[in-house]
Amino acid sequence: MRSIGETARDSGLSVSALRFYDRAGLLVPAWVDPVSGYRWYGPEQLDEARLLARLRRAGMPLADLRLALAGWSGADTDLVRKLFEAHLRRLERALSDARSEFSALRALLDHRENPMTSPRTAAVRLSVPAPELAAALDAVRFAASTDPELPMLGGILFDIEGEELRVVATDRYRMAVAHAGATGHGGPRVQVIVPLPLADAMRPLLDGEEPARLAVDGDRVTLETGDRQAAGQCLDHDFPDYRRLVRLPAGRRALVDAAAFREALTTGPARTSEVRGPDGTSCDLSVLRVTDDGTVTVCEDGDDDRDNVAVNREFLLHALAAGARDQLVLELGAPTTPLVIRRPDDEPAFSILMPVRLEN
Incomplete structure (x- = not known):
């Protein structure tokens, strides 16, 4: 007999999911302790639990899960195959519908003007304390995205406003915000997205105490300390309005x-x-x-x-x-x-x- 914790660990289902499937009558434990209420599962139930875990990750609805599990247990392979194919067709239709909707949404976004988040800017020159910028990059680097489907998140936002430089990174599941002092920029707010390879190249330049010189000229950003330099193109995307996300x-x-x-x-x-x-x-x-x-x-x-x-x-x-x-x-x-x-x-x-x- 396997405890509910062991069954959860070996099947990929959580303990709470196993409790839910017990209440739903899909995967009833082989024995329940009448005193403690603790659930125990037979060795043969592990395959059923693993099947449920896979079908759950595939998003199969509860009613079909019940039929699929019954067919699996009864060796009714034709029924199980038909359920798999029917669910796959539903997923493909839903994906097609979602692609159409997002295509329309992208078209709407393309027509919206948002000058506050445009990475293409006029020339900007400012000075930033190297230790402060180093600490800011270290504080946000872990949250940057590596998802190729979301290229606008594949970098670190440099948000320059007044005498402050904020750096921001997010991958949708987490977000990090840090800041450093800045001098020399008295114009309007400027935002550029520094791609991760360039941000990583900038970081070793910030190991000293002297101020770093940051320059933004159109779609190009440059960081200099002493006689060392890291430069490259900004990402040609709009970064999400992170200020709305932190309220x-x-x-x-x-x-x-x-x-x-x-x-x-x-x-x-x-x-x-x-x-x-x-x-x-x-x-x-x-x-x-x-x-x-x-x-x-x-x-x-x-x-x-x-x-x-x-x-x-x-x-x-x-x-x-x-x-x-x-x-x-x-x-x-x-x-x-x-x-x-x-x-x-x-x-x-x-x-x-x-x-x-x-x-x-």
């Missing part, structure tokens, strides 16, 4: 010791997400709760409190490392509200992680 309702704030919290995440319980991440695979989730005394705890697997917040554990560890502080402030709102990681001494620099909805 979040106030959450429950907790001050955490970064090293201790990292250890708790690394060694604590994790759940397998039913939602695929940016690389198309499932991920480990850490489920968090803020206690009444302001302590953030990593919840045990059986803790399904409705106020808990689940996030991608790897993403959260990256954000803690990028925070580069012994102590960090965590803001947790509702389970559907992004988790915010801030520096206590520099709150305008922060990371946002999108939560992952837990199965009920």
Whole structure:
């Protein structure tokens, strides 16, 4: 017999999904402890659980899941094949419809004028303290996208306004914002997207104390320190209006010791997400709760409190490392509200992680 935790681990389904399928009558445990209510599964049920996990990732509806599982158990291969083919046709039609809609939306976007986010600008020259720009790039680099389908996110936004340079990166699942002082630019707000290879080439130039000289001329950006230079073309795309994305309702704030919290995440319980991440695979989730005394705890697997917040554990560890502080402030709102990681001494620099909805 396998415990529900072992079955979840070996099948790719979460513990909560197994509980749901039990209540729905799709995958009923071989035995339930009458005292504790703990579920146990027979060895032969592992194949059925793996089938459910695959069909769930493929988006098959519950009614068809029931038929497919019955056909699989009864060796009715014709029925199972027909269900697979019918669902695949539905997915292909839905994808075709979605492509048509997005094509129309792109056409609408092409006709909208948004000069505030155009990467093509007049010539700009400014000076930035090298340590500040280095720290800003380090704080946001982890959140940049590598998805070729979203080229506008494949770089770091340099947002120049007044005497401040903000750098921003996002891959839709997370976003990081940092800033550095800037002098020499007295004109209107300017935004350019620096491609990741160029941003990575700029970073080694910022290991000294002297100011860095940043120049933007049309679609070309140049960074100089001393006699060293990194230059290249900006991305010819519009970056999302990140300022709209950071207007979040106030959450429950907790001050955490970064090293201790990292250890708790690394060694604590994790759940397998039913939602695929940016690389198309499932991920480990850490489920968090803020206690009444302001302590953030990593919840045990059986803790399904409705106020808990689940996030991608790897993403959260990256954000803690990028925070580069012994102590960090965590803001947790509702389970559907992004988790915010801030520096206590520099709150305008922060990371946002999108939560992952837990199965009920």
